[in-house]
Amino acid sequence: MSSNKLWILGLVTLVVLPLVAPSFWTIQIAAQSLILGTIALSLVFLAGYGGMVSLAQLAVAGLTGYVAAHFGIQSDSSLGVSLPFGLNIALAILAGTLFGSLIGFVAVRCQGIYMIMITLAIAVCMFYLARQNLGFFNAYNGFHGVAPPKILGFDLKSPIPFYYLCLVSSTLLYVLVCHLIQTPFGLALQGTRDDSRKMRTLGYNVERIRIFAFAIAGFIAAVGGLLRLWYAGSISPGSINVGASIVILIIAILGGLSRPIGAFAGALLFVIIQNFAIDFIDRERFNTMIGIILLVIVLFLPGGIVGFFTLSRGK
Amino acid sequence: MDFTFFLKVVLNSLTLAALYFIVAAGFTLVFGLMRVLNLAHGAIYLFGAYVGFDVMKATESWLLALIIGSIVAAMLGVFIHVAILSWMPGEELRQTLATIAVSLIAADLMIAHWGGLSYQIEVPDIFFGSVALPGVGRYPIFRLMLVGFAILIGFFLWALLNRTKLGLMIRAGVDDRDMLASLGKNVALVFVAVAALGAFLAGLGGVIGGSAFAIAPGEDSKVLLSSLVVVIVGGMGSVGGAALGAILVGFAEQFGLAYTPTYGVVYTFLIMVLVLMVRPKGIFGRAA
Numbered sequence: 001m002s003s004n005k006l007w008i009l010g011l012v013t014l015v016v017l018p019l020v021a022p023s024f025w026t027i028q029i030a031a032q033s034l035i036l037g038t039i040a041l042s043l044v045f046l047a048g049y050g051g052m053v054s055l056a057q058l059a060v061a062g063l064t065g066y067v068a069a070h071f072g073i074q075s076d077s078s079l080g081v082s083l084p085f086g087l088n089i090a091l092a093i094l095a096g097t098l099f100g101s102l103i104g105f106v107a108v109r110c111q112g113i114y115m116i117m118i119t120l121a122i123a124v125c126m127f128y129l130a131r132q133n134l135g136f137f138n139a140y141n142g143f144h145g146v147a148p149p150k151i152l153g154f155d156l157k158s159p160i161p162f163y164y165l166c167l168v169s170s171t172l173l174y175v176l177v178c179h180l181i182q183t184p185f186g187l188a189l190q191g192t193r194d195d196s197r198k199m200r201t202l203g204y205n206v207e208r209i210r211i212f213a214f215a216i217a218g219f220i221a222a223v224g225g226l227l228r229l230w231y232a233g234s235i236s237p238g239s240i241n242v243g244a245s246i247v248i249l250i251i252a253i254l255g256g257l258s259r260p261i262g263a264f265a266g267a268l269l270f271v272i273i274q275n276f277a278i279d280f281i282d283r284e285r286f287n288t289m290i291g292i293i294l295l296v297i298v299l300f301l302p303g304g305i306v307g308f309f310t311l312s313r314g315k
Numbered sequence: 316m317d318f319t320f321f322l323k324v325v326l327n328s329l330t331l332a333a334l335y336f337i338v339a340a341g342f343t344l345v346f347g348l349m350r351v352l353n354l355a356h357g358a359i360y361l362f363g364a365y366v367g368f369d370v371m372k373a374t375e376s377w378l379l380a381l382i383i384g385s386i387v388a389a390m391l392g393v394f395i396h397v398a399i400l401s402w403m404p405g406e407e408l409r410q411t412l413a414t415i416a417v418s419l420i421a422a423d424l425m426i427a428h429w430g431g432l433s434y435q436i437e438v439p440d441i442f443f444g445s446v447a448l449p450g451v452g453r454y455p456i457f458r459l460m461l462v463g464f465a466i467l468i469g470f471f472l473w474a475l476l477n478r479t480k481l482g483l484m485i486r487a488g489v490d491d492r493d494m495l496a497s498l499g500k501n502v503a504l505v506f507v508a509v510a511a512l513g514a515f516l517a518g519l520g521g522v523i524g525g526s527a528f529a530i531a532p533g534e535d536s537k538v539l540l541s542s543l544v545v546v547i548v549g550g551m552g553s554v555g556g557a558a559l560g561a562i563l564v565g566f567a568e569q570f571g572l573a574y575t576p577t578y579g580v581v582y583t584f585l586i587m588v589l590v591l592m593v594r595p596k597g598i599f600g601r602a603a
Contacts, residue, residue, distance in 0.1 A: 053408065106588050109595040113352040113407045114551075117543050120354070121587060124540040128580040135577060242536040246415055253412060285427060291419035298412045299402070 014167055018160045027159045029271055034166040035231055037267035038173055038224035040251040041260055042100075042217035045177050048257040049186065050213045051111075051193030056103045056119040058248045059126035060218050061225025062240030064096030066130065066137055068146070068226055069235050075145030079138050085149035093222045100218015101211060108210040111196075123245045131237035142236025146229055156230065166227055170264070173220050177260045180216065189213050243287070250294050256304025265305055322451045324573045325566075330458040332565025333465030334524045338538055339545035339557045340472055341516030347489040347552015348509045350407055351400055353392075354414040356517050357539030358421035363388035363518025364525035364534070365429050368436050377439040377526070385518040391421075392514020393507060401506070418535070426532050433531035436522060457527055464523055468516070472554050475512075485509060489552045541568075544583055548590045550600025559598060 018026045039061050047053045070080040071088045083091065107118050130137040148156035148165075156162050180186045191199045192206045200206050229235050238244075247270070255266025273293070274286065281289055297304065342356045353359075367384030371377060395417055403409045438457045445453040476482035484505050487495045496502045520538070521530075528534075544564050549556025567586050571579035590598060 106591060109591055113350070113411055114547075116408075116411055117352060117547055118587070118591065121540060121543045121547060122584065124536060124543075125580050125584040128540075129578070129584075132579060133577040139577075242539075243419070246419065249412075249415070285423060287419050287423035288427075291416045291423065294419070295399070295413060295416035298409050298416060299399075302409060 011171075018163050023159050026163050028275060029268075031159075031163045031166045031231060033264065033268040033271045034170040035224055035227045035267075036248070036251055036271065037264035038166075038170045038227065039221050040248050040255070040263035040267055041170075041173060041177060042220035042224065043248055043252045044255070044257055044260055044263040045180075045220065046213060046217045047252065048259070048262075049181050049193065050189050050210060052107070052210065052213070053116050053249075054103065054107065054119040054214070054217070055116060055245050055249060056107075056123040056126070057100075057217065057221045058240060058245040059123040060096050060100045060103070060221040061228060062126060062130070062235065062244075063099050064092045064222040064225035065229035065235040065239075066143070067095040068092035068229055069143035070136060073145075073147055074143045076138060076141070076143060079135075080143070085151075089149075089226065092226055093219065096222025096225055097215055097219045100221060101215040103218070104211040104214020108207050108214070120242075120245070123240075124242055127237055127241050130240060137237075140237065142234060142239070144234040144236075146233050146235070148230035162230065166231075169223055169227065173223060174260055174264070177220070181260075185209065185212065247290075250290060252304075253294065253297055254304055258303060262304055269305060319451060320573070323454070324569050326448075326451060326454055326458070327573075328566040328569035329562075330461045330527065330565075331569055332561045333461040334520060334527065335541045335545050335565055336465045336558050336561035337468055337523065338517055338520035339542040339549075339561055340468070340554050341513035341520075342542040343546045343549065343552055343554065343557045344485070344509055344516075345513035346546060348485055348492070349400075349506055350405075351396075352407070352411045352414065353395075353513070354411060354539065355395060355418040355421060356513070356542055357535035357537070358418040358425070359388050359391055359514045359517040360521040360524070360538045361425060361530065361532075361535040362391055362421060363521030364436070364530040365425060365434075365521075366518070367522035367525055368434050368530055371436050377436070377442075380436060381519065381522045384522040385515050388518020388521060389511045389515035392517070393511045395514075396507060396510035400510075401503070418539075422532065422535055431532055433529045434525070435529055436526040438526045442526075455527075461523060461527055468519070469554070469558060476554065481505070481508060540583075544587050546597070547587055548597055550594075550597030553597070553599040556597055556599030 014030065017030055039057055042060075043054060043057045046057070068088055071083045071091055072080070072085070073082055074080060103119060103122055106122070107115050110118055130142070131139060133139060148162065150156065154161040156165055181190070188199065188204055188209050191204070192209055196206050199209075232239065251266040251270050252263060253266070254269050255262030255264070273290070277286055277289055338356070338360055342353065345351055345353050345356075363384040366387045367380040370383045371380040374380070395414070399413050399417065400410050403413070442457045442460050445455050446459070448454050474482075476486055484495065484500055485508075487500075488502060488505055492502060495505075524534075524538070541561075541564055545557055545560035547560075548563055549558070549560030563586055564583055567582040568579060571582040594600065
C-alpha cells in the first residue's frame, strides 16, 4: 500500500471511529491518544527539528490547564474568577505560549543534556509551585469539576463532540508542524540543529530561531493542555509531576523523534499499553513496565516505532 | 519577623544546604567526568535511605546503617553504569533516557517493597534531642551534625581529588577524557570508580537525610531537583561549585518558604535563571 493511501485510510478511520466503535475506544483510547499526542507533538517538533529536548512541555500544558481552570467554571467556588469562555480559552493559551517562550528564553543558552537538565528543573519547579501555592493553583487540591464549554451549539461535555474537537485540533496542529518545517523558518531551525555555528556565520540569529520554536511548541502544548483539562475534568499537582513530564518524553521516544506522526503513534501505543497492561500485570506496577519498555526502546530501537517501520520499508 | 526566627531560618538553610551538597557532589562528579546526566541519582538516594532504615531496624547501629546504605547504593550505581550506560558510551541523550527508565523502575519497585509510608531513621543517642543555642532557642542536634558531615565529606572529597592518584586521574578526565585515555590510563576503570563514588555519596546522603528528614516516595524527585539546580548553578563537575550552589539553593528554598510560603520554589527557579543569564556554564563552570 502506498503511503498516501495509508494516510487517507488512517484519517477515514479516525473520522468514522465514533460511529462504529464503542465509546471506550473513541474516548479512552482515541481521544486520549490525540491529546497526549498533541503535547508530545510539541516535543517532537522541538527535539526532532530543533535538536532541543525539553522536559517542560507538560509543565506548559499544565500551566495552561491551571489558568483555564482558575478562570473557568469549576466546583471550588472559593477560588478563581469565572470569565466568559472565549476569553478564558484565549487567556489560557496565551499564558501557555508565553510560558513556553520563557522556558525557551532561559533554556536556549544551553545545549544537549544541559538543556534537559534545565527544562527538567523548570518542570519540577512548576510542580512544586502548583503544590505549595494556594492563591492561584489551589495547592494540593487543584481544581475539580471543570467542564468544557458549549461552542456553536455543540456540548463539548458529551463524548462524540469532544472527540471531534480533539481530532480537529490535533490534525490542524499536525498540519501546522508539517507545514512549518518546510518554511524558511523551519529550514533555518533544522539548520541550527545540524550546525548552529555555520548558521550563525550565515547571519542567522540562532537564539531567536530557537526561542521562536519554543513559542510554537508552547502554543501546541497549550492547546494539548486545554484539551487534557477538559478530558480529565480536573487538574492537580499530581497531573504535572515529574512522572507525568517523563510520560510525554516516553511517548515521543516510543514513537520516534524523526517525524511529527511519531508523537501520535507513540501516544496511541502508550495509551493502549496503559489500558490493557492491567490484564497482564498488577495495576500498581505499571511504571515498572513502562520503565522496562523505555529501556528496551532506548537500548534496541533508538528510532522508536516510526523509525522501525521506516527502516523496515527500506527507506 | 523577629531575629530568633531569622536565625532559625539561617540554620535550616545551612542544614539543608549541607544535605544538598553531599548529594549533589556525587551528581556533579559523575556528570563532570562521564558527561552522564544520571537522572537516577534521586532514586539511588532513596534506595540508600531505605536500605539504611532496614539495617538500622535490624542491627540498631546507625553507623552500620550509614555504611551499608552507602555501599549498597554504590553497588546500584556501578550496576547501572556497567550493565546499561557503558553500552552506549558518548551517546548522551540515550544515556539520559536510560537513567530515566532506571529511575522509573527503581521508584516503582521501592514503592512495591517499602510502600507509601513515610519513615525516619532513628539517630543514635548522642545525636538525639535538641540543644539550646544562644539567640535561637532549641535546635535538633542531628541537624547541626549534618553541617559537620557535609564539611567532613567536603574535606575527604578535596583530599581524594587533590591528594590521591585516583583524584588526579578524575581531574584529568574531567578536563580531557580523550587525552587521559591516550596516555594509556584505564579510563573505563576510572569511570566505574566515579560511578561508585557518585552513588556512594547519594546513598550516604540518603541515610543522613533519612535521619534528619523523612524517607518517602517522592523524596527522590525532590533530591533530583535540588541536585540539578545545585549543579546548574555551581557548574558541572566542580565540587566547589556544588558547595556554593548548595548554599545558594538551601538559603533560597528556606527563606522563600519562611517568608513567602506559597511562592518558595520561585526563588530556586530565579537563582537558576539569573545564573544562567550571566554564566551559562554555572558559576564555577568552565567552557567545554
